[in-house]
Amino acid sequence: MPIDPNQVTWDEAKTPSAAPKIDIGSVQWDAPAASQQAINPATPDTTRSLGSTHPATTPPQDNPSRGFGPELARQVGLTARYGMEGLGQAAEIITEPVRNLVTGPAMRAMGLPEGKPMGKTMEGVADTMGLPRPEGDTERVVGEAARFMAGGAGMAGAAGKVAQAVRPGPLQAAAQLLAAAPGVQVAGAAGAGAATGLSREAGGSEGMQMAAGLAGSLVGGVAGNRMAQVAQGGAGLASRLAPGGAQALEQQLEQALGRAGVNWQDVPEGIRQSLRAQASQAMGQGDGLDAGALSRLADFERVGATPTRGTLTLDPVQITREQNLARMGANATDSGLHGLARIQNENNSALIASMNRLGAGAADDATTVGERAMGALQRGLDADKAGIDALYSQARDSAGRSFALDGRTFTTQASKLLDDALVGGALPPAVSQHLNRIAQGEVPFTVDYAEQLKTAMGKLQRATGDGQTRMALGLVRQALDDTPLMELGQAGPAAGARAIGGSQAYAGGVELGEQAREAFNRARLANADMMRRVERIPGLKAVYEGKAAPDDFVQQYVISRSAKALQTADLAAELRRSDPQALEAVRGSIAAHLKTAAIGAAADETGKFSASGYNRALMALGSRKLSQFFDKDEIAQIRAVGRVAQYTTVKRRAINEPLTMQ
Known part of the structure; x- marks a missing residue:
């Protein structure tokens, strides 16, 4: 109901009794305490710092003493306050843009007061609930750390829920990143909060508080991560x-x-x-x-x-x-x-x-390696030729090389084989002439003469590309190998087998003749073995015929796709037999070829390793060629280089693009 001021009775003010007067001259003043002479008027307690949610207050000089129970209740209340305020501050990441850009302008347009930040709102709720406020430097620093921890834990938990709820894509990837390692995040947040609070209490500026918070988060995160590793390591x-x-x-x-x-x-x-x-x-x-x-x-x-x-x-x-x-x-x-x-x-x-x-670093240039390989192969051929010549010399020096062979049996059998195969016309004229002269007894048809005829026919056979001619020569050779030796006194015009170094005719059987023929066969087989290797290995044949060039020898006869694996295997065996050091040189040249495919002509310090170039060259060589020049562990390393090059040179890509290698 309304109040009528005219009917209100007011009490009369009482005049206070006169205060006693103080004689200033008779007052004695205490000297100022030494501790009060250096008081900084701008103490940390009266300043405001960046990130703080509490107004500047002047704390009491001494905390009142409390019993165990009340102090415990107070600490529980402080913990609840820190958790509420920390969650409120973390929520400001979402609420503050909305408040500043949407609700704030709308409230101002309607003439209404703007809303408070979520951190301030939670601080007011804590005050309303009667939760205690921090007292003193220590409690404020601990409170700052606790708020950061609560905010960090809440953010990590919310991000984990978002990552589970949304579809795979950039949003889920971002949420998973925010939710990763929550323990380390909480430790980092605690370090950031504690460092920020310490900087504020020490009077640091806003920039100093930011720097301290960043450093504290790094230290806290590392410590948290180390603690997790120690715990996990202990379990392991x-x-x-x-x-x-x-x-x-x-x-x-x-x-x-x-x-x-x-x-x-x-x-x-x-x-x-x-x-x-x-x-x-x-x-x-x-x-x-x-x-x-x-x-x-x-x-x-x-x-x-x-x-x-x-x-x-x-x-x-x-x-x-x-x-x-x-x-x-x-x-x-x-x-x-x-x-x-x-x-x-x-x-x-x-x-x-x-x-x-693997050898690429110490590899010689292509010409030097080619010369070493060709020199090793030539030395091997020379050694083979020397052995063959020694066998032929032994056969020619044998006592039985003058024994006669049955010329009639030979020519009759040769003619029959040629007629049966219908290749008589394909026989070279020079060989036909020898057959006629033997049949007519015009030449001494001895072991020595027969071996010379075999050598001549072998050369003709290797030189011709005509299949019938080669077949005809082979049939004559077959008849010659089957021709029997003749004992002394049985030979026709070719009679006269005599012991080497004596004038008397040999009066025994055909043993010496057989030994001589076997000696010639050994020499001939050795020569045939060498020639088969020459024909089978293109690189060796090029050296034998004098047609090899050192500058591209390894490229042409080892690395090139045209060099078949069987041929390179035989070439590697020849090098290993003749000169193992030459094989090492070729091996280094192969490694240098792969390295060049990866970095080109660039120096080691500036070259960029190309996974695609290296692996193309490696694929062209193939496993079989590699195994001919490298051992199992070296091949594993060569292949590991190609795979690691792929792993480390994968191109950046969009989410839905396939992985590609550089």
Whole structure:
């Protein structure tokens, strides 16, 4: 109801009694305390810092003493306040853009007060609930850390829910990134909050508080990650120390690599030890063994390169992220951001160094290698020829080389074989003349004469490309080999077998003649073996005929696609027999060929390894050629270089594009 002011009775003010007067001259003043002479009027408690949600207050000089129960209740209340305010601050990532761009302008247009930030709102709710406020420096710093922790945990949890709810795509990838390693995120948030609070309490500016918060987040994240690794490592160690743990780990590694096509027993022991350690760590963290990732890790170990998460998993999103970060880090002025770019460069150098270890680094030029290979083959041929000449000399010096053969039997059998095969007209005229002279007794048809005739027919047979002529010569040779020796006194016009160095005719049987013929056969077989090798190996034939050129010898007779694997295998055997050092030179030339296919004519320090160029050259060589010049471990390294080059040169791509290699 309304109040009538005219009817209100007001009490009369009482006049206070006069205050006693103070004689200033008789007052004694205490001297100021030393501790009060250096008080900074701008103390941290009266300033406001960046990121703080609390108004500047002046704390009491001494906290009131409380019992255990009240203090415990207070700390529980502070924890609840920090959690509410931290979640509110984390929510501002979403609510503040809406408040500043949508609701704020709308409220101002209607003349209404704007809403508060979510952090402030939660602070008011905490005040309404009667939750205690922090007192003193320590509680404020702890509170800042707790708010950051609550905000970080809430953000990670919300991101995980979003990642599960949305479809695969950029949004899900971003949510998964925000939800990754929540424990490390919370530790980083705690470090950031504590560092920010300490900087504020020490009177730091807003920029100093931001820098301190960033440094604190890094330290906290590293510490959290290290704690997680220690805990996981302890679990892994316990499992490895359990009975049969090492054997079980070995079996799982063997099975996992076997699924990827890698024989565990073929992996060098040094690499196996590294894989055991990596696998043990992964299993200690509760992860399974990915066969593909293990196989790729083994390749990196062989080459001596450094894998990244993207190069091991071949996850296109991770690969794209790493390459983007490497490019941005390389363009940054902060050397601490150059890590990924350095790894890429070091891996490129590791690929080149791996080929150098296989011989490419010390390989001579093509002409020098060709000259060494041709020289080794020629020395082998010369040694073969010397052995053949020695056998022929022994046969010619034998006592039985003058024994006569049955000329009539030979010519009759030769004519019959030629007529039966209808190739009599294909016999070279020179050989026909010899047959006629033997039949007529015009020449001494001895073991020595027969061997000379065989040599002449062999040359004609190798020189002709006519099939009938070759067949006719072969039939005459067959008849000559089957012709019997004649004892002393049975020979016709060719009679007169005598012992070498004596004037008396040999009075025994045909043994000496047979020995002489066998000696000639040994010499002839040795020569035939050499000529078969010459005909079978194009590179050896070119050297034998003097047609080989050193500048392209290895390219033409080893590396080229036209050089068949069987031919290069025989050529490698010849080099190994004649001069193993020449084989090493050719081996180095092959490695240099692969290296050149990868980096061209560039120097090792500036060359960029091309996975596609290297693997094309490797595919052209083929496994069989490689096995002729390299051992099993070296071939494994050569192939690992090609695979690692692919892993480390995958192009950045959009989500729906296929992976491609550079």
